Amino acid sequence: MSILFALAGNQNSGKTTLFNRLTGSNQHVGNFPGVTVEKKEGRLLLKKDAFVVDLPGIYSLSPYTAEEVVTRDFIVKEHPDAIINIVDATNIERNLYLSLQLMELEIPMVIALNMMDEVRASGNSIKVKELSDALGVPIVPISAGKNEGIHELVDVAIKIASEKQKPKRQDFCTGEIHKAIHAIAHIIEDHAIAAGYPVRFASTKMVEGDEPMQKELKLHDNEIRLIAHITKEMEEQLHTDREAALADMRYQFIEEVCAKCVVKKGESLEQLRSEKMDRILTHKYFGIPIFLGIMLLIFILTFSVIGAPLQSLFEQGIDAATGWFSDWLTGLNVNPALHSLLIDGVCTGVGSVLSFLPLIVLLFFFLSILEDSGYMARVAFVMDKLLRKIGLSGRSFVPMLIGFGCSVPAIMATRTLSSDRDRKMTILLTPFMSCSAKLPIYGMITAAFFERQAGIVMFSIYVLGILVAVLSGLLLKKTVFKGNPVPFVMELPAYRFPAAKSVLIHMWEKGKDFIRKAFTIIFLSTIVIWFLQSFGWNFQMVEDSADSILASIGNLLAPLFIPLGFSDWKISTALITGFTAKESVVSTLTILTGATGDASLYSALQSLFTPLSALSFLAFTILYMPCVAAFAASKRELGSLKGALLTAAYQTGAAYVVALLIYQIGRLFVG
Amino acid sequence: MTLDQLTPKKSATITAVGGVGALRRRLLDMGLTPGTKVTVRKVAPMGDPIELFLRGYVLTIRKEDASNIEIHGVMDV
Numbered sequence: 204m205s206i207l208f209a210l211a212g213n214q215n216s217g218k219t220t221l222f223n224r225l226t227g228s229n230q231h232v233g234n235f236p237g238v239t240v241e242k243k244e245g246r247l248l249l250k251k252d253a254f255v256v257d258l259p260g261i262y263s264l265s266p267y268t269a270e271e272v273v274t275r276d277f278i279v280k281e282h283p284d285a286i287i288n289i290v291d292a293t294n295i296e297r298n299l300y301l302s303l304q305l306m307e308l309e310i311p312m313v314i315a316l317n318m319m320d321e322v323r324a325s326g327n328s329i330k331v332k333e334l335s336d337a338l339g340v341p342i343v344p345i346s347a348g349k350n351e352g353i354h355e356l357v358d359v360a361i362k363i364a365s366e367k368q369k370p371k372r373q374d375f376c377t378g379e380i381h382k383a384i385h386a387i388a389h390i391i392e393d394h395a396i397a398a399g400y401p402v403r404f405a406s407t408k409m410v411e412g413d414e415p416m417q418k419e420l421k422l423h424d425n426e427i428r429l430i431a432h433i434t435k436e437m438e439e440q441l442h443t444d445r446e447a448a449l450a451d452m453r454y455q456f457i458e459e460v461c462a463k464c465v466v467k468k469g470e471s472l473e474q475l476r477s478e479k480m481d482r483i484l485t486h487k488y489f490g491i492p493i494f495l496g497i498m499l500l501i502f503i504l505t506f507s508v509i510g511a512p513l514q515s516l517f518e519q520g521i522d523a524a525t526g527w528f529s530d531w532l533t534g535l536n537v538n539p540a541l542h543s544l545l546i547d548g549v550c551t552g553v554g555s556v557l558s559f560l561p562l563i564v565l566l567f568f569f570l571s572i573l574e575d576s577g578y579m580a581r582v583a584f585v586m587d588k589l590l591r592k593i594g595l596s597g598r599s600f601v602p603m604l605i606g607f608g609c610s611v612p613a614i615m616a617t618r619t620l621s622s623d624r625d626r627k628m629t630i631l632l633t634p635f636m637s638c639s640a641k642l643p644i645y646g647m648i649t650a651a652f653f654e655r656q657a658g659i660v661m662f663s664i665y666v667l668g669i670l671v672a673v674l675s676g677l678l679l680k681k682t683v684f685k686g687n688p689v690p691f692v693m694e695l696p697a698y699r700f701p702a703a704k705s706v707l708i709h710m711w712e713k714g715k716d717f718i719r720k721a722f723t724i725i726f727l728s729t730i731v732i733w734f735l736q737s738f739g740w741n742f743q744m745v746e747d748s749a750d751s752i753l754a755s756i757g758n759l760l761a762p763l764f765i766p767l768g769f770s771d772w773k774i775s776t777a778l779i780t781g782f783t784a785k786e787s788v789v790s791t792l793t794i795l796t797g798a799t800g801d802a803s804l805y806s807a808l809q810s811l812f813t814p815l816s817a818l819s820f821l822a823f824t825i826l827y828m829p830c831v832a833a834f835a836a837s838k839r840e841l842g843s844l845k846g847a848l849l850t851a852a853y854q855t856g857a858a859y860v861v862a863l864l865i866y867q868i869g870r871l872f873v874g
Numbered sequence: 875m876t877l878d879q880l881t882p883k884k885s886a887t888i889t890a891v892g893g894v895g896a897l898r899r900r901l902l903d904m905g906l907t908p909g910t911k912v913t914v915r916k917v918a919p920m921g922d923p924i925e926l927f928l929r930g931y932v933l934t935i936r937k938e939d940a941s942n943i944e945i946h947g948v949m950d951v
């Protein structure tokens with residue numbers, strides 16, 4: 204029979220590193236249903252019929268964040284055979300706070316006491332045997348980073364899982380809290396069993412005043428009243444409220460245990476080193492310039508110095524393969540429609556998206572170093588004040604900056620944000636940061652209309668995107684994302700050297716993710732667009748793309764754009780093809796206007812637009828729904844097609860309104 | 875006195891944690907319980923949030939949220 208382990212622990216405790224040690228690259232990454240919380244599963248390297256699920260990094264089992272709720276639900280409803288609780292030994296007090304709550308779930312549990320190499324190097328020590336006795340669960344000292352103790356950990360985990368060895372202790376309290384928990388346990392016992400919750404866990408949650416738990420237990424009114432009475436009495440006796448009482452109880456117990464079992468001479472070497480590094484990296488005057496400098500460096504390296512040559516090499520490879528494939532098809536004498544489908548549709552469409560792969564992998568190389576080293580938390584610390592006004596925290600700054608390069612990795616990078624709400628909002632706002640694929644459109648329009656004002660027009664484009672993002676943030680904060688944001692109470696972990704293995708696995712995973720998208724949703728949509736573009740309503744291939752189905756759809760949509768000042772079907776058709784990739788807007792306009800070169804394209808554009816409607820068109824292209832690759836990324840990260848569609852609808856709506864305002868207000872001045 | 879008023883390089887002991895809901899619970903869960911000693915390490919470049927040291931680790935919170943935390947016994951470190 205196969206064994207299922209749940210890996211749980213605080214953020215920055217080394218959970219990802221341990222998971223990678225346990226599973227190698229044998230991982231499956233997805234989302235927990237309905238939320239943006241990542242779920243990773245893998246098969247154990249050391250035992251083939253054992254699986255481990257990496258739960259989100261959390262500090263408690265409160266009912267307030269998606270991560271905590273997901274963890275609770277997973278453990279209670281999926282019944283893993285054992286919990287592997289990873290604990291950062293250099294920060295043991297706060298880490299054990301979660302352990303005490305996990306123990307109440309009545310599932311066999313082992314503590315993996317991580318970062319022991321650092322404890323030793325700092326001259327400190329932990330009496331593992333005594334700690335294990337005090338807590339009533341087995342403890343295995345490990346160092347995930349140095350690959351020490353992993354075998355022992357797996358052995359113990361398998362042993363407790365097969366022997367169903369539950370934590371020996373759950374009672375860490377005395378006096379009033381003890382009395383209250385036990386009194387309530389009697390009242391709710393049947394309900395808890397019926398709802399599938401461990402009685403002790405449910406009872407503690409009721410003492411804490413956990414509303415979701417109260418609902419799940421389906422208590423009767425008189426029982427609720429009785430519980431309220433018991434907790435009230437406890438609060439009066441203790442002169443404090445229920446939540447504080449329990450937090451305090453847990454921490455007091457932990458303090459006592461640590462006083463006996465942890466020998467600490469002083470701050471660890473890592474902490475002293477981190478403090479020194481922070482004197483520069485979060486310095487009052489240098490902190491922000493250093494951050495911007497680092498981002499600039501990453502940008503230059505990714506998008507030009509290393510990325511650009513890699514990308515063109517990749518493009519050449521794809522072109523060569525496409526050419527070879529095309530010749531082969533010609534040799535086989537295949538039907539021209541099929542030939543066109545495979546070459547013009549599939550190879551060109553998927554190929555143009557795939558050429559972004561080197562950029563994505565490279566970008567995530569840098570991002571995972573920023574993340575794993577602990578620097579990303581400092582970015583949040585330094586930039587928080589700026590983003591707070593639109594209801595986000597400083598951490599969202601990085602995906603947004605990346606958005607200026609490409610929305611796809613930017614959206615993929617939201618996964619490390621700390622709350623469901625922040626992730627959703629950042630995914631929605633990031634595409635407003637004008638990405639580099641839109642540059643050809645701006646280039647075309649400015650060359651045709653604003654030659655002399657090119658600089659100021661380009662600048663305004665970027666400012667407009669940012670402005671719309673800020674206004675949207677303010678609007679969303681007041682409407683869709685109303686309610687309390689997840690509080691910004693964040694650990695600044697010690698700076699650590701990222702594990703090469705983690706960085707590589709991260710790059711591999713993001714690359715795989717992107718390729719999968721390229722061959723599914725992007726593949727499909729390029730075929731659809733190709734079909735619409737190459738066929739007429741009689742399902743015959745058309746000579747002139749003006750007779751295609753796409754052109755007639757463009758025709759149908761054209762009146763919608765009259766209020767924006769551009770009503771020609773060629774423009775609306777080009778906007779539709781922009782969905783496969785933004786550069787396509789330019790190539791479609793070139794084809795449809797029959798332009799033979801830049802000069803003739805510009806003169807054709809001058810007959811399609813006035814300078815004012817060209818501006819409104821620009822505004823629309825900056826803001827309207829992103830390309831299919833970005834759409835696919837947002838569907839993946841949001842974990843829902845509906846969410847991705849709503850996001851795209853909002854973006855297109857915003858684009859429409861802004862372009863409308865520009866054109867209509869502009870008309871008052873230009874007449 | 876509340877925690878947001880504590881200046882860098884000073885420490886104090888928490889006497890009470892106010893606020894409601896998710897925020898308050900988060901503060902408690904992170905170990906900001908009554909009786910705990912905290913030190914303010916620094917203030918972010920834009921003047922907010924602040925960096926704290928408590929229970930052997932470093933935590934950052936916004937001043938607005940820190941104003942829910944009552945402290946006493948201010949000392950230099």
Ligand SMILES: Nc1nc2c(ncn2[C@@H]2O[C@H](COP(=O)(O)OP(=O)(O)O)[C@@H](O)[C@H]2O)c(=O)[nH]1
Pocket residue numbers: 213214215216217218219220221260317318319320321345346347348349575576577699700701702
């Ligand atoms: N010295 C040391 N560093 C470690 C150990 N385990 C993880 N790390 C490092 O700690 C940092 C955070 O680890 P990570 O696995 O990303 O933590 P997570 O946030 O819990 O997933 C990374 O830079 C790791 O390389 C360890 O046992 N010893």
Ligand SMILES: [Mg+2]
Pocket residue numbers: 215218219220260
């Ligand atoms: Mg991690």
